[in-house]
Amino acid sequence: MSEILDRALDRISRVRGVRGSMVVAADDGIAVAQLLMEGVNGKAVAALAGSLARKMGGAAAATGAGRVRFLQMDAAEGTLLVAMATRDLLVVALADPTVNVGLCRIEMMRAAEAAPR
């Protein structure tokens, strides 16, 4: 399991502008695997990703939009991307604001599919 996740995170982290990638437990925001550049606070990234996924998931369910598959939070100095893997895991990436979101999304969705079920 660890090897599969590590390889998936490695592919995400190779996208230009990605500062780090993680696999996070959806229910408590705790990192299961991570590949981060120095200085990136993994705990804060994981906690925000978990919380955003829960809140947006609740809003999506309430409005009939269905289960959330991918989240993107854009900020002035960076972008947080979250892909829902299994029902329990999130694939998370923190990137520069100029990152190729489309490419990163493809790698993240690939990682989400590869995550253990």
Place this chain on the structure above:
Amino acid sequence: MADDIRALSDVLARDPASLVYADLAEALRRRGDLDQALGVAVRGLARHPDHADGLDCAGRIHADRGDLAQARDAWGRALAVAPAHLGALKGMAFALFRAGDPRGAEALLERALAAEPGDEGARRALETVRRAGAAAPSPAEPVPAPAPAPELPPAVPAAALPGAPPADSASERPAVFRGMEGATADILLFDDRGLVVAGGLAGPQGKDVSELAAAALAGVSGEAARTAQYLSLGPWGTIVAEAERANLVLAPVGAGALLLVRRDRSVPVGLTVRVAERAQGAARAWLERQGA
């Protein structure tokens, strides 16, 4: 409300481990189905024993059932997991106040306001318990019966708090997004406490689900801002959620207000973001005209 509960039940049926159980339990509680709400919460917490939102919801259900001991236990567990959980802080303050401990309630409400300085409900509650605390006896004196409870949760949805605007239907709200597609069914302006301001969101059966969506997203703005600051990401601009049947775009509109735009999955995400930017401009201009 029935449609919301059906939609949330469907989500939970498809994915029994989903954290949406807390939203479903809350919706049932608000409808008054306390036994059913408690059952959903207990089953959810069996899977997610450290889920602070679920524990907070369980606290409110117990309080509504009149079981303040169980409510305190649930809120205490929520605070052990998430010490700054706003709902649990307000809930525990409510329980302490009801137990005749206004000073304990005051300390918790101060913590709640430190976590969410803009929370109007906590501010009003703090004023109430301070008034009660000033009149409270010293510990050496006999403790009288508990004072009437302040305007506090357990009714956590902000729209249900005393003094909050009434829950209007979308057509009765200000026509901020007139001329835009989905002006009253797919575009919602609300504040960070979960109060609906304008626009509206229709559920799968066409029923207005604005309040439910606004309540689900209460606090997300402050949380995003704090964490973005902590991660040196600067101010956040938009949050885009791609879901099974629709895409959602959440964007801040000035201080304390948020905009949610929903578009069908067939509409490209980039276009939905553009629509949100247009709606954001309209909302900002309208709020300025209101002097907000």
